[in-house]
Amino acid sequence: MNFEDFELIYNQKRCQIEDKEDIKKKLGNIVSAGNVSDKEIDLLAYTNDSSLITLNWMIEGKIAGKPDFIVWPENVDQVSRILKLANKEKIPIIPFAEGSGVVGGSIPIYGGIILDLKKFNRVVEINDKNLTVTVEAGINGMNLERILNSKGFTGGHVPQSIYTSSVGGWIAHRAAGQFSTKYGKIEDIVLGMEVVLPQGEIIHFKTIARASTGPQLDKLFIGGEGTLGIVTKATLKIWPFPQKRALISYAFPKIEDSLEACRLILREMVFPAVIRIYDVAETNRHFEQEGKAKDKVMTIFVCEGKSDLVDLEEKITRKTCEEHSGIDCGVKPVEHWFETRFNVKETSMFPPYKIVADTIEIAIMWEKAAEVYHAVLEATSKIMGNLLISAHVSHFYSNGVGYYFTFGGVPPKGTSEFEFYQQCWNTTVKTVLDIGGSFGHHHGVGISRSHWMEREWGTVGLDKMKKIKNILDPNNILNPGKIYLNTWKIKEGEQ
Numbered sequence: 001m002n003f004e005d006f007e008l009i010y011n012q013k014r015c016q017i018e019d020k021e022d023i024k025k026k027l028g029n030i031v032s033a034g035n036v037s038d039k040e041i042d043l044l045a046y047t048n049d050s051s052l053i054t055l056n057w058m059i060e061g062k063i064a065g066k067p068d069f070i071v072w073p074e075n076v077d078q079v080s081r082i083l084k085l086a087n088k089e090k091i092p093i094i095p096f097a098e099g100s101g102v103v104g105g106s107i108p109i110y111g112g113i114i115l116d117l118k119k120f121n122r123v124v125e126i127n128d129k130n131l132t133v134t135v136e137a138g139i140n141g142m143n144l145e146r147i148l149n150s151k152g153f154t155g156g157h158v159p160q161s162i163y164t165s166s167v168g169g170w171i172a173h174r175a176a177g178q179f180s181t182k183y184g185k186i187e188d189i190v191l192g193m194e195v196v197l198p199q200g201e202i203i204h205f206k207t208i209a210r211a212s213t214g215p216q217l218d219k220l221f222i223g224g225e226g227t228l229g230i231v232t233k234a235t236l237k238i239w240p241f242p243q244k245r246a247l248i249s250y251a252f253p254k255i256e257d258s259l260e261a262c263r264l265i266l267r268e269m270v271f272p273a274v275i276r277i278y279d280v281a282e283t284n285r286h287f288e289q290e291g292k293a294k295d296k297v298m299t300i301f302v303c304e305g306k307s308d309l310v311d312l313e314e315k316i317t318r319k320t321c322e323e324h325s326g327i328d329c330g331v332k333p334v335e336h337w338f339e340t341r342f343n344v345k346e347t348s349m350f351p352p353y354k355i356v357a358d359t360i361e362i363a364i365m366w367e368k369a370a371e372v373y374h375a376v377l378e379a380t381s382k383i384m385g386n387l388l389i390s391a392h393v394s395h396f397y398s399n400g401v402g403y404y405f406t407f408g409g410v411p412p413k414g415t416s417e418f419e420f421y422q423q424c425w426n427t428t429v430k431t432v433l434d435i436g437g438s439f440g441h442h443h444g445v446g447i448s449r450s451h452w453m454e455r456e457w458g459t460v461g462l463d464k465m466k467k468i469k470n471i472l473d474p475n476n477i478l479n480p481g482k483i484y485l486n487t488w489k490i491k492e493g494e495q
């Protein structure tokens, strides 16, 4: 196997490392020789993340980006020293946790050093009184949840990728889990952090329930996607494991009926841990065994916590659904959801058949919640070659919702699969922005959506954010090319 056999997709101006052996030796001096690699087989393992298009490419012998080295540091001091070295030598550093990101965030588009955080995998402390857990940021999500469960707690953060993602990755991409309506998203859960800044300084954000001590600098790193700092430790909220779970499902005639019922449930300040609305296409696909739901909109709820409170939440949820033409489908659809909720074979089955597919999650306020659904379906179904577009509503707030669209198709003659893929993405993003939504609910920006950031944040917002990046990272070594489209500086002074 040789890299020359592969076509490199993100073939940007690569960083030039004049003396690779010297850099390898210096990295080895920091982390020990066994924790640095430039073997082709290792480099190949870090050429992509979990964006589905990279799977299409891989099957065709194409790779997304090629790193020069992989390092596996074991403590914060080593991370700091690696960043200092990278600054001196002007080499990009790409933080990498479990690679489950789906927007190209950890793809080494300019080459450089992949800094893998998998050895940051320890639980430092579980504090029963404060209801917190302190962990090293590379810890695997499911390992953490299992440890918490064994001690009578839950972390409340259960992304579909929990088996293949880390706390640091959640923080970097502002992740949201399936139980987030009750427990919150990662930004609600993080209470303290240790972060290594691009020039190697270490910053400790103390663990505190809340503070009114000026602007909160720590918030910059939640969603920073490894461009502003590397999170090495975090303290998160935890909760006592729920005493009771109520499983509820209703099928509604139209998505509008279901959205309205959910909006009113939240307006009553009832926050089921899980709410999910599946449009007709996804209901027929995922709940075919439930006859009452055929050609309807399946909606599932999980209320959990103290028994008395759960009973009351269940009562209000049922009453509201029934007032909005909901047909009770019992516990079976929710049990089915529990059994299949980590199953992602559907979309990953497409690439071997040369079908280009992906999922896009967006956010919208309640006022436009139904409109955005119909608009995205209408706009994307006009794309030549698109065979499938469907959605479920996966995240809920008193003020709005997060949608999850799935598309799949075959590029028409004369259109490359990447062009087709970008057309589907861009059509969805533009439609959502035109209606006033946000193009990213919980997957982050990465490469896939960086060219839309000026519309998302506005010209002034993006400009100021770039300046902040430049202050923290004047050599632009930390995950260049992500979020703000800042290109790698080939020569001193080049932007």
Ligand SMILES: Cc1cc2nc3c(=O)[nH]c(=O)nc-3n(C[C@H](O)[C@H](O)[C@H](O)COP(=O)(O)OP(=O)(O)OC[C@H]3O[C@@H](n4cnc5c(N)ncnc54)[C@H](O)[C@@H]3O)c2cc1C
Pocket: 049, 050, 094, 095, 096, 097, 098, 099, 100, 101, 102, 104, 105, 106, 117, 137, 138, 158, 159, 160, 161, 164, 165, 166, 167, 168, 169, 170, 171, 172, 173, 174, 175, 176, 177, 178, 225, 226, 227, 229, 230, 231, 232, 344, 442, 443, 444, 479, 482
């Ligand atoms: C099948 C599937 C289901 C998914 N379901 C969900 C879901 O339900 N909810 C959800 O929110 N997301 C979901 N995702 C997306 C993905 O799992 C999340 O974005 C996750 O947070 C990425 O974590 P990771 O540890 O794999 O990070 P990686 O993919 O390794 O990295 C992601 C980004 O974070 C940076 N990074 C990683 N670690 C650090 C660190 N310690 N400090 C600074 N930067 C860092 C990387 O440079 C990169 O930019 C899903 C993905 C897949 C493939």
